[in-house]
Amino acid sequence: MEYPGELSAVMYVAERPSVVFVEGRGSWLVAEDGRRFLDFVQGWAVNSLGHAPPAVADAVAAQARTLISSSPAYFNRPMVTLANRLAALSGMERAYFAVSGAEANEGAIKLARKWGSLHRGGAWRIVTAANGFHGRTLACMSASDKPGWGALFEPKVTGFAKVPLNDIGAMAAALTEDVAAVMLEPVQGEAGVLPADLDYLRALRALTRERGVLLILDEVQTGIGRTGTLFACQQAGITPDILTLGKGLGGGVPLAALLATAAVSCFEPGDQGGTFSGNPLTCAAGLAVLEAVTAPGFLAQVCERGAYLAERLRALSVRHGLGEVRGSGLLLALGIPAGDAAAIAARAFAAGLLLNAPRPHTLRFMPALNVGRDEIDTMVERLDGALHHKTPATARG
Numbered sequence: 001m002e003y004p005g006e007l008s009a010v011m012y013v014a015e016r017p018s019v020v021f022v023e024g025r026g027s028w029l030v031a032e033d034g035r036r037f038l039d040f041v042q043g044w045a046v047n048s049l050g051h052a053p054p055a056v057a058d059a060v061a062a063q064a065r066t067l068i069s070s071s072p073a074y075f076n077r078p079m080v081t082l083a084n085r086l087a088a089l090s091g092m093e094r095a096y097f098a099v100s101g102a103e104a105n106e107g108a109i110k111l112a113r114k115w116g117s118l119h120r121g122g123a124w125r126i127v128t129a130a131n132g133f134h135g136r137t138l139a140c141m142s143a144s145d146k147p148g149w150g151a152l153f154e155p156k157v158t159g160f161a162k163v164p165l166n167d168i169g170a171m172a173a174a175l176t177e178d179v180a181a182v183m184l185e186p187v188q189g190e191a192g193v194l195p196a197d198l199d200y201l202r203a204l205r206a207l208t209r210e211r212g213v214l215l216i217l218d219e220v221q222t223g224i225g226r227t228g229t230l231f232a233c234q235q236a237g238i239t240p241d242i243l244t245l246g247k248g249l250g251g252g253v254p255l256a257a258l259l260a261t262a263a264v265s266c267f268e269p270g271d272q273g274g275t276f277s278g279n280p281l282t283c284a285a286g287l288a289v290l291e292a293v294t295a296p297g298f299l300a301q302v303c304e305r306g307a308y309l310a311e312r313l314r315a316l317s318v319r320h321g322l323g324e325v326r327g328s329g330l331l332l333a334l335g336i337p338a339g340d341a342a343a344i345a346a347r348a349f350a351a352g353l354l355l356n357a358p359r360p361h362t363l364r365f366m367p368a369l370n371v372g373r374d375e376i377d378t379m380v381e382r383l384d385g386a387l388h389h390k391t392p393a394t395a396r397g
């Protein structure tokens, strides 16, 4: 398989519409042919502040003129400041910076295995959740439970047991002597926005403490305000031993982080590293994002906009006989009982609206965290049209 025309030089790894985007501003993306799209995908929950936010653009431009890379062999100012900032905000004490969520999770798996070898009699297995998603390196694919991945790229990395989410009994039974850690998402994003119950997360924290097993929370998608609190685990009032971040952290700039308590941070020189780890350009973007997201009133507004979007989606669901609205903050999903979510997303695209269908029965909404109520209204209008099977009236914004 390949893409048509000049697009064929891009390796075929995903189905993509033959539209080339050239510009983005806030909640809007502009294609080369002039069409404007209202974006409720936002780089896959990446653009926390929307497209080309001045705060991030200015920080990156200023840093680019100052210092782009000093190599991972030396400290640089944005790296040190961001590590301290994340530590203060998360309750974790150490930060390792990476470029992608998968890389941060790969680091978390390595750290847990090293910790198990030093502090838990060589325990190395990791228990993850059914339907979980942790990224696309070999180990992260093995840790994930995505349909279709079972037989891909064999042999898998071994040692990942999967248990159903929200079943503390199954988890307790899975925590054998050779288990070093539990790793899961507070809200399973790629699975279709399936939240772990807050009571389950609290029970899991108590259970892992009692058994002497690490708790790794993958907040690559849920972190940085996406669910209405800076980190989703704060809603359960728990702190993990290892916390991974990605997506929204850089506001569109590739930046991820592996955070851990001091007690767990047992890497020695040579165990972990990467050419772009702690890169000043990307860390400067992360600092700009954190400043915006932690500004007074910002997260309250995420909750308010999330509640408004959920309310509008529930009304739409009633009108069209659709399923439940799930999720929190601005990570929401709408159930599509007929299982034609991909076709609806394709019609929405034709009508100038970018939406994601992570599963046949689910539409996912992950707008910019500063999305306007008027933009939510426009999104609902266009989705309403797509649900009516209407031909798009206009694709202009």
Ligand SMILES: *Cc1c(COP(=O)(O)O)cnc(C)c1O
Pocket (backbone or CB within 6 Å): 099, 100, 101, 102, 103, 105, 133, 134, 135, 136, 185, 189, 190, 218, 219, 220, 221, 222, 246, 247
């Ligand atoms: C997207 C995602 C990842 C992978 O992040 P990449 O940057 O694509 O490697 C890992 N975990 C979760 C929960 C994610 O949503």
